[in-house]
Amino acid sequence: ERPSLPDFDVDFADVDRPLVFKYLQERWGEDCIAQVGTYGTLQPRALVKDALRTLGVDFQTTNAITALIPAQIEENSLKRKITIQDVLDSEQIPEKLVELFTEYPWLPKALTRLQGMIKNVSTHAAGVVITDKRKPVSKYLPKMLVGPKDHRIMVTQYDMYSLGPIGFIKFDVLGLSTLSIVKQCKEFIGHDPFAGVDIFRDPDTLAMLDRGDVSTIFELQGPASRQATITLGVRDFNDVIALQALARGGASQFIPAYRRGRDGSASWRKRLGRIHSSLLDILAPTYGTVVYQEQVMDISRLVAGFSWTLVDKVKDAIKHKSSKEFEGLWQPFLEGCRANGLTEEDTKTVWKMIESYCGYGFNKSHAVAYATLSMQCAYLKCHYPKEWFAAYLNRAPFDQYGELYENARAHGVKILPPSVGKSAVQSKPVKGGIRLGLAAIKGVGTVAADIIVRAQPTNAEAFAALPKNKVNKSTREKLAAVGALLSLGIEGPLTSKTSASAMVEQELLGGYVSYHPLDPFREYLEAVYADNANLRNLEDDEEQTVIVGGLVTRVKEITTKRGDKMGFMNIRYVDRDYEVVVFPSAWDRKFFTPNRVLLVQGKRQPERGGSILLDIVGTLKVHKGDVVIERKK
Numbered sequence: 001e002r003p004s005l006p007d008f009d010v011d012f013a014d015v016d017r018p019l020v021f022k023y024l025q026e027r028w029g030e031d032c033i034a035q036v037g038t039y040g041t042l043q044p045r046a047l048v049k050d051a052l053r054t055l056g057v058d059f060q061t062t063n064a065i066t067a068l069i070p071a072q073i074e075e076n077s078l079k080r081k082i083t084i085q086d087v088l089d090s091e092q093i094p095e096k097l098v099e100l101f102t103e104y105p106w107l108p109k110a111l112t113r114l115q116g117m118i119k120n121v122s123t124h125a126a127g128v129v130i131t132d133k134r135k136p137v138s139k140y141l142p143k144m145l146v147g148p149k150d151h152r153i154m155v156t157q158y159d160m161y162s163l164g165p166i167g168f169i170k171f172d173v174l175g176l177s178t179l180s181i182v183k184q185c186k187e188f189i190g191h192d193p194f195a196g197v198d199i200f201r202d203p204d205t206l207a208m209l210d211r212g213d214v215s216t217i218f219e220l221q222g223p224a225s226r227q228a229t230i231t232l233g234v235r236d237f238n239d240v241i242a243l244q245a246l247a248r249g250g251a252s253q254f255i256p257a258y259r260r261g262r263d264g265s266a267s268w269r270k271r272l273g274r275i276h277s278s279l280l281d282i283l284a285p286t287y288g289t290v291v292y293q294e295q296v297m298d299i300s301r302l303v304a305g306f307s308w309t310l311v312d313k314v315k316d317a318i319k320h321k322s323s324k325e326f327e328g329l330w331q332p333f334l335e336g337c338r339a340n341g342l343t344e345e346d347t348k349t350v351w352k353m354i355e356s357y358c359g360y361g362f363n364k365s366h367a368v369a370y371a372t373l374s375m376q377c378a379y380l381k382c383h384y385p386k387e388w389f390a391a392y393l394n395r396a397p398f399d400q401y402g403e404l405y406e407n408a409r410a411h412g413v414k415i416l417p418p419s420v421g422k423s424a425v426q427s428k429p430v431k432g433g434i435r436l437g438l439a440a441i442k443g444v445g446t447v448a449a450d451i452i453v454r455a456q457p458t459n460a461e462a463f464a465a466l467p468k469n470k471v472n473k474s475t476r477e478k479l480a481a482v483g484a485l486l487s488l489g490i491e492g493p494l495t496s497k498t499s500a501s502a503m504v505e506q507e508l509l510g511g512y513v514s515y516h517p518l519d520p521f522r523e524y525l526e527a528v529y530a531d532n533a534n535l536r537n538l539e540d541d542e543e544q545t546v547i548v549g550g551l552v553t554r555v556k557e558i559t560t561k562r563g564d565k566m567g568f569m570n571i572r573y574v575d576r577d578y579e580v581v582v583f584p585s586a587w588d589r590k591f592f593t594p595n596r597v598l599l600v601q602g603k604r605q606p607e608r609g610g611s612i613l614l615d616i617v618g619t620l621k622v623h624k625g626d627v628v629i630e631r632k633k
Contacts, residue, residue, distance in 0.1 A: 014175030036127030261287025402511025
């Protein structure tokens with residue numbers, strides 16, 4: 001009865017993805033495999049921007065106008081793409097745009113006609129189609145060449161939306177860097193760490209997640225996901241599965257209901273059971289809250305009596321976040337529920353539950369697969385932190401190094417500086433910590449690092465003899481600057497553990513290694529974050545006064561509409577990162593600077609992502625061996 005074909009999403013370690021394609025070609029034949037083509041279309045924001053530039057509007061005004069045009073619009077709790085008509089109907093349409101539409105009355109109609117037209121062709125990030133060995137893809141589908149001249153790829157002319165109706169299944173062959181990290185971590189460990197272990201019930205791993213220690217954990221490491229994890233709390237693997245759905249965008253609004261159902265009153269059981277026994281069975285695993293796409297499908301089938309054909313339409317409405325498709329299902333839903341004995345009031349209650357959910361649909365099968373990988377990452381981080389962080393560093397971008405160093409230290413892992421005599425190309429776990437690889441130094445690169453490691457120079461003369469076209473002057477200076485040549489008797493300009501050397505490490509190693517500006521204050525700051533009342537306030541859903549301290553990592557100054565200066569800054573301590581808003585009355589650009597250690601008191605705003613409105617601020621300093629606060633007036 002199912003009218004549409006299934007989706008196949010298969011994740012592989014990204015380092016192994018080329019091998020998967022090679023296997024497919026060998027198994028089915030090169031002519032029987034093709035990547036899927038995609039088409040970029042002209043959308044309102046880009047159309048308006050191009051029109052304004054063509055009509056001679058200056059760059060600054062153009063950007064200011066287009067910044068007011070969102071990519072999506074909310075309609076009946078669901079989101080859809082914005083159209084030119086939405087821009088025209090908006091009450092917030094920029095005055096300059098109104099003037100242009102008045103001066104050029106043909107412009108709105110022209111933009112409307114251009115909307116949706118094909119702008120460019122490209123290759124789907126993962127989509128592949130496969131035909132049987134008897135006929136190549138070209139016998140069924142037209143193909144085309146896309147990409148730059150030196151790297152042209154043959155893809156299908158039919159896009160992903162057109163393949164299903166003519167009987168083709170699209171396989172998504174995805175490359176996941178996290179799987180590569182797990183793979184290298186297991187190689188570092190030397191055996192399979194999951195063998196004979198129930199990682200899904202490991203108390204230490206669950207406790208680590210419960211306290212929000214989710215840095216480097218797949219799908220849970222972002223600020224919003226971390227906050228969702230703290231707010232929900234992790235009791236068991238089912239909570240980790242639920243977080244895959246609830247930590248995404250607006251779905252976090254359902255977390256309080258889920259937690260109340262899990263930890264508080266069980267009144268939802270009586271309420272749902274009264275409406276329909278199947279409704280209770282469907283929502284019992286998530287404590288009375290709609291969390292997964294499959295639950296909406298089951299409600300449609302078992303409570304509203306939908307056929308599988310209609311259930312498939314429900315699935316598509318969720319998948320496409322289409323308010324129009326979903327609204328069209330209300331009447332059959334009402335009639336089906338009535339036939340199953342529900343009152344109209346109860347039917348509306350059930351409809352509202354699934355309608356509010358549909359803008360954030362996530363299927364459970366996907367969530368379970370992702371949660372399994374999250375648990376693998378968490379288990380490795382908890383029980384093999386040295387190997388885990390070494391593997392993670394080798395795949396992380398440079399701007400994440402500092403955070404990773406801090407998180408590794410918080411798990412008892414020492415970060416050892418790169419050394420020509422001891423380092424490999426990549427970072428590796430060693431006795432006593434993680435030895436940074438030579439390629440971890442900014443600007444050195446894997447080619448030069450590989451030449452040095454292969455040559456294994458033991459003195460200054462041998463190092464000087466390395467080919468200068470591969471290991472150039474700049475590379476040698478950077479190696480010396482971070483102390484990587486000390487084993488050869490070559491000292492850099494900064495070899496002592498001072499604030500100056502720390503700045504060099506920050507620049508070339510992405511973070512502090514030998515010396516950290518927070519080192520004198522760690523005991524004091526640990527006490528600040530260990531304070532139970534302060535900790536509760538930092539995690540509360542309501543506005544509360546909080547105290548945070550740490551290193552200023554980012555500062556941004558803006559000008560208000562009144563012409564006053566104010567700013568935003570990020571304060572980091574280990575894996576905690578807080579945005580602090582400083583209003584004009586307290587703003588001082590010379591005081592609020594990166595790498596300063598501050599203690600801040602202010603009001604935390606949960607509805608604004610947890611930003612803290614600064615009230616009192618002071619600099620942490622050491623005076624006669626004691627930590628003191630120098631309060632800013």
